[in-house]
Amino acid sequence: MKDWTKDANCKGLDPLFDLELPRDRTNDHIEYLTATCFACKVRTECLNDAVKMEDWWTFRGGLLPEQREAIFGRTS
Secondary structure (H helix, E strand, O other), rough: OOOOHHHHHOOOOHHHHHOOOOOOOOHHHHHHHHHHHHHOOHHHHHHHHHOOOOOEEEOOOOEHHHHHHHHHHHOO
């Protein structure tokens, strides 16, 4: 586990249930994740890690996967 993850607001959430985004995601789910991320003091570290690790499946760093892809592009 990376050092910054111990301070993440999403610590303790189930990544498969809470952070992985199904096709039928709801606005309530997105709003919950956005509020959780934007209040997080390690959001930048999380975003950088998501891009570095090429995580295109979960909500990380306050952005949807497609938002990160639009900003940073995919290398693979």
